[in-house]
Amino acid sequence: xxxxxxxxxxxxxxxxxxxxxxxxxxxxxxxxxxxxxxxxxxxxxxxxxxxxxxxxxxxxxxxxxxxxxxxxxxxxxxxxxxxxxxxxxxxxxxxxxxxxxxxxxxxxxxxxxxxxxxxxxxxxxxxxxxxxxxxxxxxxxxxxxxxxxxxxxxxxxxxxxxxxxxxxxxxxxxxxxxxxxxxxxxxxxxxxxxxxxxxxxxxxxxxxxxxxxxxxxxxxxx
Numbered sequence: 739x740x741x742x743x744x745x746x747x748x749x750x751x752x753x754x755x756x757x758x759x760x761x762x763x764x765x766x767x768x769x770x771x772x773x774x775x776x777x778x779x780x781x782x783x784x785x786x787x788x789x790x791x792x793x794x795x796x797x798x799x800x801x802x803x804x805x806x807x808x809x810x811x812x813x814x815x816x817x818x819x820x821x822x823x824x825x826x827x828x829x830x831x832x833x834x835x836x837x838x839x840x841x842x843x844x845x846x847x848x849x850x851x852x853x854x855x856x857x858x859x860x861x862x863x864x865x866x867x868x869x870x871x872x873x874x875x876x877x878x879x880x881x882x883x884x885x886x887x888x889x890x891x892x893x894x895x896x897x898x899x900x901x902x903x904x905x906x907x908x909x910x911x912x913x914x915x916x917x918x919x920x921x922x923x924x925x926x927x928x929x930x931x932x933x934x935x936x937x938x939x940x941x942x943x944x945x946x947x948x949x950x951x952x953x954x955x956x957x958x959x960x
Contacts, residue, residue: 741780744878744909751874751957753867754793755906756783785892785905787829797898802830802837804893805907811939814844825893836895843902847940856947864901865950871904873957876933879925880912885934885941930958 745755763776783789791799805826806812815821819837830836843862846855859865875883883890883906892905914925918935934941944950 740912740915741782741909744880744912745906747878748871748874748906748909751870751960753870753874753905756785756789758782780910785828785907790829790894794896794898798894798896800830800833800836800897802833802840802895802897803828804840804895805889805891806893807889810888810936812844812847814841814848817841828892830895830897833895833897836897836900839900840893840895840902847943852943852946855943859944859947859950862902863944864896864899864903865953867901867903868944869950869953869957871906872933872954873960875906876928876930876958878909878912879914879928880906880909880916881914881918881925881935882908882911882916884938886916886918886936888936 742758745758749755759781761779761781763779765774765776766772785803787799787801787803790801790803794801805828807826809825812825815824819834819841822837822841823831825840839862846858846862850858872885875885881887884904890906890908892907894903894905895901896903914922914928917925932945945954
């Protein structure tokens with residue numbers, strides 16, 4: 739139910755999400771087991787190139803899809819595109835134009851002053867998408883994501899507009915099930931002004947921008 743309802747909230751916020759269904763499984767092993775009831779299992783649609791084209795359209799067909807794991811920060815690793823395999827590239831690794839845009843953004847994130855980042859972030863990030871993502875993630879108190887851990891999200895460098903989008907994944911611990919040591923009372927009062935736990939330069943810079951906060955507040959209200 740968390741997976742189903744969680745993705746419905748992200749969808750209501752305006753993000754493309756995987757389909758969610760269920761399977762009632764029964765096991766038969768000839769000569770040993772007949773129709774053993776294994777129960778109800780959740781089915782989550784796979785996020786891949788087919789999903790991207792179906793959800794976002796043919797203009798997004800050659801997008802770069804990444805699933806970073808274990809990365810509290812997003813480091814700039816130089817100009818060699820092969821070095822960025824550690825970002826968990828799933829689709830579009832041969833699209834050098836989009837990979838170069840992602841690398842340029844990482845350089846901006848890591849090497850620029852706050853004012854320069856604020857002025858240029860919208861050239862690389864789909865700020866509307868990021869505001870929608872964090873609005874839904876905050877209301878769901880979904881801490882098993884980039885706000886408190888280092889996984890459970892996808893990045894998409896969209897070939898349609900060249901902008902970096904964030905997509906939700908693995909919502910089985912939303913609605914405050916994953917507490918990172920906080921009490922249920924703390925999670926009920928989860929801070930919508932600073933909806934992340936661990937130090938994260940990208941989120942600090944984003945939420946420091948008045949324009950991004952306006953987008954985020956609007957998405958929360960909606």
